Amino acid sequence: MTRERALNALLLLGVPLFALWAVVVEQPFMITLATKVAILALAGTGLNLALGHGGLVSLGHAAFFGIGGYAMGILASHAQSYTPLLDGALTIPGTTFMPIIWLVAMLASGLAALAIGALSLRTSGVYFIMITLAFGQMFYYFAISWPAYGGEDGLSIYVRNRFPGMNTLDPIQFFAIAWTWLVVVLLFSASLARSPFGLALNAARQSPLRARTVGIRVYRLQLTVFVLSGMITGLAGALYADLNRFVSPSMLSWQTSGEIMVFVILGGVARWCGPLAGALLFILLEQVLGPISEFWHVFLGIILLLIVLFAPGGVLGLVAGRERVRV
Amino acid sequence: MSNALIAEQVLNGLQSGVVLFLMAAGLTLVFGVMGLINLAHGSLFMVGAFAAAATAAATGSFLLGLVAALAAAAAAGALMEVVILRRLYQRDHLDQVLATFALILVFSEGVRWTFGSFPLFLDVPEALSGTLVLPGGIAYSRYRLTLIAIGLLVALGLYLLVAHTRLGVRVRAGEDDREMIAALGVNIDRLYTAVFAIGAALAGLAGALVGAIQSVQVGMGEPVLILAFVVIVIGGIGSIRGAFIGALLVGLTDTLGRLFLPELFALFMDGPAAASAGSALASMSIYLLMVAVLVVRPSGLFGSRT
Numbered sequence: 077m078t079r080e081r082a083l084n085a086l087l088l089l090g091v092p093l094f095a096l097w098a099v100v101v102e103q104p105f106m107i108t109l110a111t112k113v114a115i116l117a118l119a120g121t122g123l124n125l126a127l128g129h130g131g132l133v134s135l136g137h138a139a140f141f142g143i144g145g146y147a148m149g150i151l152a153s154h155a156q157s158y159t160p161l162l163d164g165a166l167t168i169p170g171t172t173f174m175p176i177i178w179l180v181a182m183l184a185s186g187l188a189a190l191a192i193g194a195l196s197l198r199t200s201g202v203y204f205i206m207i208t209l210a211f212g213q214m215f216y217y218f219a220i221s222w223p224a225y226g227g228e229d230g231l232s233i234y235v236r237n238r239f240p241g242m243n244t245l246d247p248i249q250f251f252a253i254a255w256t257w258l259v260v261v262l263l264f265s266a267s268l269a270r271s272p273f274g275l276a277l278n279a280a281r282q283s284p285l286r287a288r289t290v291g292i293r294v295y296r297l298q299l300t301v302f303v304l305s306g307m308i309t310g311l312a313g314a315l316y317a318d319l320n321r322f323v324s325p326s327m328l329s330w331q332t333s334g335e336i337m338v339f340v341i342l343g344g345v346a347r348w349c350g351p352l353a354g355a356l357l358f359i360l361l362e363q364v365l366g367p368i369s370e371f372w373h374v375f376l377g378i379i380l381l382l383i384v385l386f387a388p389g390g391v392l393g394l395v396a397g398r399e400r401v402r403v
Numbered sequence: 404m405s406n407a408l409i410a411e412q413v414l415n416g417l418q419s420g421v422v423l424f425l426m427a428a429g430l431t432l433v434f435g436v437m438g439l440i441n442l443a444h445g446s447l448f449m450v451g452a453f454a455a456a457a458t459a460a461a462t463g464s465f466l467l468g469l470v471a472a473l474a475a476a477a478a479a480g481a482l483m484e485v486v487i488l489r490r491l492y493q494r495d496h497l498d499q500v501l502a503t504f505a506l507i508l509v510f511s512e513g514v515r516w517t518f519g520s521f522p523l524f525l526d527v528p529e530a531l532s533g534t535l536v537l538p539g540g541i542a543y544s545r546y547r548l549t550l551i552a553i554g555l556l557v558a559l560g561l562y563l564l565v566a567h568t569r570l571g572v573r574v575r576a577g578e579d580d581r582e583m584i585a586a587l588g589v590n591i592d593r594l595y596t597a598v599f600a601i602g603a604a605l606a607g608l609a610g611a612l613v614g615a616i617q618s619v620q621v622g623m624g625e626p627v628l629i630l631a632f633v634v635i636v637i638g639g640i641g642s643i644r645g646a647f648i649g650a651l652l653v654g655l656t657d658t659l660g661r662l663f664l665p666e667l668f669a670l671f672m673d674g675p676a677a678a679s680a681g682s683a684l685a686s687m688s689i690y691l692l693m694v695a696v697l698v699v700r701p702s703g704l705f706g707s708r709t
Contacts, residue, residue, distance in 0.1 A: 198697055
């Protein structure tokens with residue numbers, strides 16, 4: 077068993093065990109923290125597909141995270157106020173049914189990723205970073221200036237949405253939902269990396285020219301992974317908004333994009349459980365440093381700098397060295 | 404809509420374009436010469452604004468504030484380059500993004516730690532307050548006119564610097580082939596620090612000038628930074644001329660979009676709906692401009708490579 081494999085097992089078993097321990101000692105706040113880790117890791121896993129496997133440095137993933145969040149907020153607020161979402165020839169009601177919300181969140185963020193990706197992938201390198209950042213900001217300003225759904229104040233919902241057979245307001249049951257999604261998506265990303273699609277993507281990242289020469293359609297491949305990546309991050313956004321029962325433009329802000337990227341890089345780019353390790357470390361730092369100083373972001377910044385300068389493989393890279401799990 | 408209002412908005416657009424140019428010029432210079440994407444450029448804008456506000460409050464002199472802004476931003480930029488960014492030139496863009504994102508956290512929270520969370524205010528100097536009546540009977544703020552003039556002068560100065568001085572020759576040579584100019588005896592480390600300090604000083608100047616119009620607060624730099632990215636995407640990376648044209652286009656599109664789009668929507672929608680749809684679309688107008696440029700010229704109006 078390699079060290080990274082051991083660490084992955086520790087992470088995948090440790091977080092649910094921690095949540096169960098929190099149930100036993102009756103610390104609902106701890107369960108919420110574990111849920112937050114799961115959801116942020118899910119958002120990071122989405123970005124990791126584009127960033128790690130596709131080599132697409134997107135600084136605009138907050139757009140998908142926020143669109144997922146707003147999909148939840150808009151559907152649920154219409155359902156809770158009994159006003160139809162669309163009233164005309166076709167009446168579409170809102171809903172508080174989680175599976176439909178997830179589907180809508182993924183579709184909406186996937187469509188946004190298709191549009192943003194189709195335009196941004198016309199360029200590469202540093203242009204791509206700037207353009208995705210700019211598009212993210214566009215959605216942010218749009219959410220602020222569009223008054224129908226709360227504008228700058230955001231949108232709250234009264235109760236968490238429902239899932240058949242579960243009490244979603246019970247912290248551990250909601251944790252189970254979020255954790256299940258994370259595991260499903262992790263398994264999906266592992267099988268994707270091993271598939272012909274993943275191998276072609278890897279080739280395209282290492283040398284677009286060589287990949288093109290052997291007949292790989294790089295643009296289409298990268299666009300596909302960008303859309304998948306956006307959909308997963310959008311799903312995470314819907315869950316995150318459900319966790320907080322609140323969505324606001326701050327989910328769409330550039331800081332959110334930066335933080336999602338931090339999860340990925342803190343853990344280790346293109347490593348299977350990298351985003352989970354990164355999200356866990358981020359929440360730990362927040363909980364440990366937050367009470368010490370109001371300005372804990374200074375220390376976070378310094379830690380990040382040290383990692384970039386001296387440990388480019390992230391935390392998993394630090395532990396596992398250059399070896400890598402063959403997923 | 405009166406002509407005076409339109410003229411005023413055109414001048415406002417020029418003014419915000421000029422500020423964007425000061426930001427974008429530094430970014431594009433640093434990218435062109437060192438190949439570095441610097442997200443912390445917005446922090447230098449903020450450093451300039453805070454230095455100006457603090458100095459002007461202590462001495463009562465706006466001019467001293469401007470000098471302090473230039474000095475503080477240039478010093479912060481040079482320090483940043485020597486201590487951290489120098490190690491990142493050979494790394495990929497991802498490392499640069501993360502490191503400069505980390506620098507934003509350090510700068511923002513560091514400034515909040517020092518100055519507190521409340522915004523500072525920088526007053527417009529006495530001599531430049533009030534309005535000036537332009538030909539055609541348009542009254543316009545003296546300070547904003549001065550700001551436009553300073554921006555145009557800086558653009559001219561930057562052009563002369565890059566096109567006609569020894570430093571400019573080295574900068575352009577450095578863009579093309581760093582090994583070659585190092586072999587010819589140019590101290591490349593010192594050149595890079597100088598270029599970075601110049602870019603930083605421009606950002607600091609922009610921050611100080613804008614600081615007298617809006618409040619000086621933590622986080623003021625990043626929205627401007629992202630707009631400067633839009634400018635660079637439109638103008639083409641590494642091109643100062645592109646940055647200039649792009650900045651004016653973005654500034655004008657933004658202000659005129661906010662003026663005309665709600666009016667345009669009012670032609671076929673009723674009042675409040677037109678106002679909200681118009682303002683929502685206006686908030687997106689510069690990004691749509693960026694999309695249009697991307698579709699026609701993916702490497703920007705004056706960019707040479709993709």
